[in-house]
Amino acid sequence: MNDIDNFQAITTDRLYIKIAEQLRGLIEKGVYKAGDRFPAERALAEKLGVSRPTIREAMIALELSGIIEIRTGSGIYVSNRANLSAPKLTDKGIGPFEILEMRYILESEICAIAATKITDEQVSRLYELIDEMEEEEKRPDASEQADGKFHLLIAEAAQNSALYESVKWLWDLRSKSVLSHSFFQTIRKEGIQPSIDDHKKIAFALEQRNPERASLAMKNHIENATVNAAKHFEK
Missing domain, CATH: 1.10.10.10 (Winged helix-like DNA-binding domain superfamily/Winged helix DNA-binding domain)
Known part of the structure; x- marks a missing residue:
């Protein structure tokens, strides 16, 4: 040997x-x-x-x-059908709550920066994306594409390509990570969707060009998303 x-x-x-x-x-x-x-x-x-x-x-x-x-x-x-003879559990990617935690830290600061640089055209586009979110919620196969576009547009408004790519990476993880993708599919079936009201508050703060309010609105939104996602485990 x-x-x-x-x-x-x-x-x-x-x-x-x-x-x-x-x-x-x-x-x-x-x-x-x-x-x-x-x-x-x-x-x-x-x-x-x-x-x-x-x-x-x-x-x-x-x-x-x-x-x-x-x-x-x-x-x-x-589970009554638990297969304990199965191989060792494998890494299924970064989990949804780790992603949400990083988004809370990163996107709240990006939102504050965006409030000082966002254009009128970008603000109008944010409201259009909120309308798209409302339409998506009516469909059983809602993919949250408009939600992702909304957050990426805010990152774009911050005018920093490194920040934009970081947010894009986090959103890509939602679909590429088996752990995260499977979980979000599950909670969508349970009726947990992105909060339209939260997104309206973010857009309004950006429209007012108020960095503090914009950052707080984003923090509250991601906190609410985390709490809602955690309801899957509640008894």
Whole structure:
């Protein structure tokens, strides 16, 4: 045997994968059995010493693997069809709550910058995109394309290509990350859609060229989106 064959590839799992594997281990050991309900999200986060968003993303990974069932309004349960002999959980991309957290930090500041530079034409386009969002919500296959265009237009108005590309990357992650894409598809089916009222407040603050109000409106919007998305896990 060649010496090189003794070496193993080094892999670095995302934190949510490590947490998901630990939770699956508890099921394998019989600590939690088929049909049992997991502790509340907050209790798990405190016990494991991680953030609640990390717990949520671990749960999404376990749900995608068929190990648990998230019953909105009831709780998180070990699936009766859980396949514990399945291979180690794999990285399914950056999770939706990590993306939302970064958007909160980045887009609120971009919105403040945009308020000082946005043109009348861009403001008009924002209101047109809000109308498009309202039309999209009426369709069962709503893709949130107008929502993405709205946020990218604000990034464009900031007149900084690095900021624009950063926002574009975050929005691309929503569809390219299996974890994030699957989750957003799920909550859309549950009736959770982008808030039209939040977008109107952002557009109005930008129209007024008010950086502080624009930043706050964006922060409130992403906070609301995070709270609404988290309802998927609530009992």
